[in-house]
Amino acid sequence: MVLLDPTTLIDIGLIGLSGALICLAVHFIPVGGAPAAMAQATGIGTGTVELAAGSGLVGLITSSYMLHADPSASMALVMASGALGASVMLASTMLAGGFIYAYGVAVPFASAQVKKDPITGQRQDNYVSKGTQGQGIPTICFVSGVVGSGLGGAGGGLIYSVLMHYYSPLISATSAAAVAGVFTMGVFYVNSVIPSYGVGGTIEGVHDPKFRRVVPKDVFTSVVVSMLCGVVAILIAGGMTP
Amino acid sequence: MSEIKERSPDQLMVFGIIGGLLGIYLTYLLPLAGERIGGKIEIVLNTIAPVAGALGAICAVIWGADAVRRVAKYGLGTGVPSIGQIALGMGIIAAMFGLAIIKTQPLAGPVVAVITASIIGFIIGWFAQNVIKMKIPVMIRCMTEIAAAGAIIIIGYSAAVAGNYDFVNNLIPRVFDNGVILFIFWVGAVAMLHPFNACLGPDEKQKRMLYLAGSTGASTMAIVGLAAIITIGASGAITMILGIVLWIIFYKKFWDEVYNDAASVVGTGLIPKTEA
Numbered sequence: 103m104v105l106l107d108p109t110t111l112i113d114i115g116l117i118g119l120s121g122a123l124i125c126l127a128v129h130f131i132p133v134g135g136a137p138a139a140m141a142q143a144t145g146i147g148t149g150t151v152e153l154a155a156g157s158g159l160v161g162l163i164t165s166s167y168m169l170h171a172d173p174s175a176s177m178a179l180v181m182a183s184g185a186l187g188a189s190v191m192l193a194s195t196m197l198a199g200g201f202i203y204a205y206g207v208a209v210p211f212a213s214a215q216v217k218k219d220p221i222t223g224q225r226q227d228n229y230v231s232k233g234t235q236g237q238g239i240p241t242i243c244f245v246s247g248v249v250g251s252g253l254g255g256a257g258g259g260l261i262y263s264v265l266m267h268y269y270s271p272l273i274s275a276t277s278a279a280a281v282a283g284v285f286t287m288g289v290f291y292v293n294s295v296i297p298s299y300g301v302g303g304t305i306e307g308v309h310d311p312k313f314r315r316v317v318p319k320d321v322f323t324s325v326v327v328s329m330l331c332g333v334v335a336i337l338i339a340g341g342m343t344p
Numbered sequence: 345m346s347e348i349k350e351r352s353p354d355q356l357m358v359f360g361i362i363g364g365l366l367g368i369y370l371t372y373l374l375p376l377a378g379e380r381i382g383g384k385i386e387i388v389l390n391t392i393a394p395v396a397g398a399l400g401a402i403c404a405v406i407w408g409a410d411a412v413r414r415v416a417k418y419g420l421g422t423g424v425p426s427i428g429q430i431a432l433g434m435g436i437i438a439a440m441f442g443l444a445i446i447k448t449q450p451l452a453g454p455v456v457a458v459i460t461a462s463i464i465g466f467i468i469g470w471f472a473q474n475v476i477k478m479k480i481p482v483m484i485r486c487m488t489e490i491a492a493a494g495a496i497i498i499i500g501y502s503a504a505v506a507g508n509y510d511f512v513n514n515l516i517p518r519v520f521d522n523g524v525i526l527f528i529f530w531v532g533a534v535a536m537l538h539p540f541n542a543c544l545g546p547d548e549k550q551k552r553m554l555y556l557a558g559s560t561g562a563s564t565m566a567i568v569g570l571a572a573i574i575t576i577g578a579s580g581a582i583t584m585i586l587g588i589v590l591w592i593i594f595y596k597k598f599w600d601e602v603y604n605d606a607a608s609v610v611g612t613g614l615i616p617k618t619e620a
Contacts, residue, residue, distance in 0.1 A: 135423070151426045273516065280520035285440060287529070291433030295426045296468065300476045303421035316476075323471040330467065334441045334460070341444030342512055 113264050114332040117289070120264075121328020122321050123243065123257030124293040128154045129317055131192065132243035132307045133298075141207045144214065144236035144243060144306050146199050149292070150298030154254055155190065158290050161188030161255020165262055166279060171221075171302020180263045181256040187250050188255025196247055198238050203238040211238030215310050221245060246307030257293075261286045264332075269340040285338070289331045293324050350550045353414065357489060360407025361458070364496035370527025371503040393505045394572060394579040395586060398565040401532070402590070403595045405561035406554055408493030408536040413553055415486035416540055420478075424544065427490065428537025432529050434464045435494020443499065443511035453509060457495045465491025490536070493519015497532040498525075501564065502584050505572045516577045531567065535560040549605060556600035562590035 131153050134145025144154060164187025166178045172179075203209055212229035213219065214236035219226060221241045230236050240248075265282035272278070301319035305312050345498045371393045378389035402578045408431060416424045442457025444602040469487030472478050502525065506518040543549075569584025 135604055149423050149426060151422065151429050155429070246457040252572060273512070276521055277516045280523070280525070281440070281516065284436060284520060284525050284529070287526075288433045288440075291429045292437070292468065295422070295430035295433070296472070298422045299420065299472055299478055303423070306550070319475050319477075323468075324477050327464075327468055327471065329465065331437055333463075334437055338441055338444040341441075 111337055113268075113336065115331055116258060116264050117261055117332030117335065118329035120257035121289065121293045121324045121331070123253045124154065124158060124290060124328075125297045125321050125324035126160070127250045127252075127254030127257065128294050128297040128322070129301065129305060129308065129313055130245045130253065130308055131157070131306070132196075132239060133301070133304055135304045137304065141203060141209045143239065143304060144212070144240065144302050145304065146196060146247075148243070150301065150303065150305075151222070151294050153195070154251075154294035154298075155290055156195070156257045157188040157251035158254040158294065159283040160191035161185065162258040162262060162283065162286055163187060165255070165259030166283060169263060169266060170279070177260065177263050181291050181338075184255035184257075184259025184262075184303045185252035186255070188251040188258070189298075192251035193244075196244055202246075203266045208236035211240045212236050213240045213306055213309070214240065214281035216242070220309055220315070233242050234333040242309050243307045246309070247266075250307070254294075255340065258286055258290055261289055265335055267341070268336060272339060272342045281338075284334055285331075289328060291322040293319050293330065294318060296327065351410070351415070351554070353410065353485075353489075356407045356410045360404045360496065363403030363498055364400040364407070364493075364500060365454055365458070367396045367398070367403065368496070368499050368509060369451070370396035370400075371508045372450065375508070378528055384559055391579050392582060394507050394576060395583045397500045397503030397509075398583050398587065399500075400570055401504070402445070402558060402561035403563060404493045404496035404500060405532075405535045405564070405567055406557045408490050408497065409539040409553065409560075410550070411486045411489040411493060411555035412537055413540040413548075414482050414558060415480060415490070416481045416544070418482070420480075424541040425533075425537050427455045429492035429531040430468070431494035431528055431536060432498065432533040433494075434468065434491040435461055435496075435498050435532075436525075436529055438460075438491065438495045439498040439502075439510070441496070443509055443515065450510065453500055453511070454496075457499060458492050459492040461495035462488045465489070493536065494532070497536065498528060501532060501568045502526045504565070504568050505580075507579070508578050522575075524575075527571065528568065529543050531564045535564045552598060552601040552605060555601055556595035557593055559591055559598055561586050566591055 112173040132145035133150045134143045137143035139146040161184035165184030165197030168183035210229040212226045214230045269278035300316040374389045374393035378386035396436045438461030443453045465488040471485035473483045502519045503587040506514040539553045543553045566587030572580030
């Protein structure tokens with residue numbers, strides 16, 4: 103059985119690990135959902151899936167470019183370039199969103215979940231408007247978001263490089279990249295929706311009390327589901343052998 | 345309010361699976377039948393075969409939209425789009441697996457894909473229900489259904505672009521290499537999630553939503569036809585024209601339903617000012 107080979111088992115484990123990274127990423131990103139779009143909650147005003155997948159797919163592009171430019175690039179390098187791409191994407195999203203919150207909606211950036219910002223140490227509760235859950239993207243949320251998207255991009259790069267290792271000897275380089283990329287995208291979507299159900303739509307980032315409560319069970323689910331996807335991915339390679 | 349007749353989940357499931365698989369299989373079987381008959385009929389059958397795939401996918405879109413409706417009614421906390429995206433995410437993994445793993449038995453491919461999707465959907469549904477504890481009673485069943493519908497949508501529209509569902513010889517060069525698969529992934533997801541996302545609210549009715557699902561499926565078919573013109577030529581034109589015709593028909597039906605339902609809304613005027 104090809105699946106019981108130690109290298110294959112390690113690769114399935116790596117795909118499970120990258121699922122866990124993507125799942126963790128979703129918890130780090132300050133997702134505000136519809137309330138944040140109306141500046142009534144802290145975070146970026148769109149859904150978990152959109153943010154995680156948006157930054158993750160940019161990470162996928164940068165990591166695949168790395169692998170294309172240097173096919174012998176080490177896995178760490180591919181993951182790092184994925185992390186960089188995803189972080190730049192989310193940081194620019196948050197920066198542009200921050201400009202709109204500050205100069206368009208005119209709200210002070212404040213988190214309702216903590217009394218003092220853990221990074222800057224500034225008071226938060228004074229600035230939270232009555233009846234809201236905070237507004238804008240405070241420093242801790244911004245930093246947490248950059249770290250989170252980095253994890254997601256690294257996870258995407260990891261799956262991609264594992265799959266390319268399986269598919270590129272079987273079909274042409276372009277086709278292998280297409281198949282591996284599409285599969286990574288599928289795993290990405292599954293793993294960004296699962297934790298978004300866990301957090302129930304909105305989370306502020308690493309300082310949110312929700313973070314500690316939901317991370318273990320979400321990560322467990324993602325690891326199991328991603329490993330299942332890993333088994334499927336390796337069997338696909340078996341189907342493509344001429 | 346009068347009694348509203350609704351299509352049962354089982355009815356729509358049978359419609360989605362049978363219609364979807366029939367459409368997908370026709371893309372493979374019609375050319376085979378044409379080969380037996382030969383002559384001009386062969387050319388005709390070869391040309392119309394890929395169109396069947398897109399028609400099958402529309403059946404799955406309608407089924408998937410109803411499954412989304414049943415589960416999203418409970419309020420997911422993340423918006424309806426998330427469930428459409430996870431559906432196609434599971435569907436694309438299962439579709440690639442099902443079509444690739446079958447080497448010598450091409451007829452088994454789509455069925456294996458649907459079964460794999462159901463298994464992945466069941467596992468994710470079980471985890472969502474029992475580990476993440478979402479407390480939605482229909483979660484497991486609906487997750488299984490939307491994953492299977494997602495797989496049929498992917499295979500159906502891909503077969504319409506590639507000619508048939510042979511993974512290595514047709515799908516990879518005609519759908520994966522040129523990136524059409526990404527389009528099928530996104531627009532297929534929107535076709536499935538949009539109907540309930542647009543119709544949800546206090547006066548949501550199944551009939552109206554199903555017509556909208558038909559219209560989103562048909563509009564996807566029209567654009568898939570445009571991609572198919574580039575990859576396989578004449579069949580693509582038929583797919584596109586048929587897609588536009590179906591889109592207009594379904595959209596008119598949806599339009600009529602909206603007018604029909606809106607007629608029962610009675611104007612009550614402003615809220616009367618009462619003295620406390």
